[in-house]
Amino acid sequence: MRQMFAYRIHEFGGPEVLKRQKIDVPMPADHEVLVRVRTASANPVDIKTRAGKYPLIGTDKLPYTLGRDFSGVVEAVGNAALQWKAGDEVYGFVGQGQGAYAEFVLVDASALGRRPTTVDWTAAGAVPLAALTAWQGLFDHGYLNAGERVLIHAGAGGVGHFAVQFAKIRGAQVFVTASGEGIQFVRGLGADHVIDYSQQRFEDAARDMDLVFDLVGGETQQRSWAVVKSGGALISTLNEPSQIEATSHGARAARYTARPVGKQLAEIGRLIDEGRANVKVTATFPFDAIPDALATLEKGHVRGKVVVDMTKS
Numbered sequence: 001m002r003q004m005f006a007y008r009i010h011e012f013g014g015p016e017v018l019k020r021q022k023i024d025v026p027m028p029a030d031h032e033v034l035v036r037v038r039t040a041s042a043n044p045v046d047i048k049t050r051a052g053k054y055p056l057i058g059t060d061k062l063p064y065t066l067g068r069d070f071s072g073v074v075e076a077v078g079n080a081a082l083q084w085k086a087g088d089e090v091y092g093f094v095g096q097g098q099g100a101y102a103e104f105v106l107v108d109a110s111a112l113g114r115r116p117t118t119v120d121w122t123a124a125g126a127v128p129l130a131a132l133t134a135w136q137g138l139f140d141h142g143y144l145n146a147g148e149r150v151l152i153h154a155g156a157g158g159v160g161h162f163a164v165q166f167a168k169i170r171g172a173q174v175f176v177t178a179s180g181e182g183i184q185f186v187r188g189l190g191a192d193h194v195i196d197y198s199q200q201r202f203e204d205a206a207r208d209m210d211l212v213f214d215l216v217g218g219e220t221q222q223r224s225w226a227v228v229k230s231g232g233a234l235i236s237t238l239n240e241p242s243q244i245e246a247t248s249h250g251a252r253a254a255r256y257t258a259r260p261v262g263k264q265l266a267e268i269g270r271l272i273d274e275g276r277a278n279v280k281v282t283a284t285f286p287f288d289a290i291p292d293a294l295a296t297l298e299k300g301h302v303r304g305k306v307v308v309d310m311t312k313s
């Protein structure tokens with residue numbers, strides 16, 4: 001059996017539970033594709049999963065390979081995955097499957113898109129999870145339309161920096177919270193109104209929002225009810241928003257988990273190749289330094305994405 005290196009956890013805990021190990025290269029089932037990973041990105045879910053704080057990955061899934069999204073080259077395809085062939089350059093999101101911090105990853109054929117070709121492998125690997133989360137939050141759950149007002153909390157982070165650009169492309173009026181160097185960064189992405197949340201209460205600068213896209217949760221989410229207009233919506237990637245508050249504001253509220261959707265990845269890739277959306281990679285680490293990549297993300301204040309280059313050790 002062919003073997004590969006992967007970064008895995010056998011138990012939940014701190015950085016010390018993440019181990020580089022040799023394991024068998026998996027075989028694709030009928031609907032699956034085996035991809036040789038070129039780059040993978042670091043996402044907060046990797047840290048939550050490692051710590052045992054991500055409810056969808058319990059002890060029954062251990063040992064578990066971390067890493068959720070990647071760019072790479074198709075190595076082999078299952079019998080029912082004939083839309084892909086060896087050598088195709090792709091990018092994708094594994095959902096709750098075994099992860100991309102490995103030399104090869106198995107992914108459902110429908111979860112892959114052709115990688116954008118106008119950007120390098122590093123930028124391509126930064127896209128799938130963060131961009132799909134932004135796309136689905138704004139459009140599948142938030143139903144954002146041209147001319148509407150959206151407040152995006154944490155616009156400078158991995159998800160946020162895509163959300164700002166997608167909302168502008170849709171023709172919305174975009175309000176964003178950020179701090180420090182993130183202020184200039186989100187301005188450069190085209191945000192109409194940038195609120196420095198460390199200096200000012202966002203409630204004083206944003207009102208009557210059709211949509212609040214919450215990437216922060218907690219107190220920020222709770223305070224956001226004050227700025228959602230009647231008939232509007234509060235959509236969160238974090239804690240479940242209160243349905244009692246939603247009803248009392250005549251608004252809609254939902255929390256969602258991003259899904260792997262290859263068709264959306266193809267559309268996002270087109271926007272990147274047309275130069276209408278940009279990917280910001282803030283730091284790149286070699287395969288052997290995956291723990292450092294996660295530590296960088298965990299420190300906070302990320303602008304865009306942290307990426308791991310699996311071809312370098």
Ligand SMILES: NC(=O)c1ccc[n+]([C@@H]2O[C@H](COP(=O)([O-])OP(=O)(O)OC[C@H]3O[C@@H](n4cnc5c(N)ncnc54)[C@H](OP(=O)(O)O)[C@@H]3O)[C@@H](O)[C@H]2O)c1
Binds near residue numbers: 044133179216237302
């Ligand atoms: N449900 C899902 O499927 C899903 C999918 C993807 C992500 N998520 C979650 O969504 C969150 C964002 O993900 P991400 O990948 O974008 O994280 P990230 O890249 O680590 O970015 C986090 C950003 O939040 C900013 N921030 C922190 N506190 C803030 C506040 N009070 N107000 C405004 N901005 C604040 C940080 O900037 P400063 O601290 O410098 O201001 C940083 O830019 C994470 O908690 C992640 O777990 C959920």
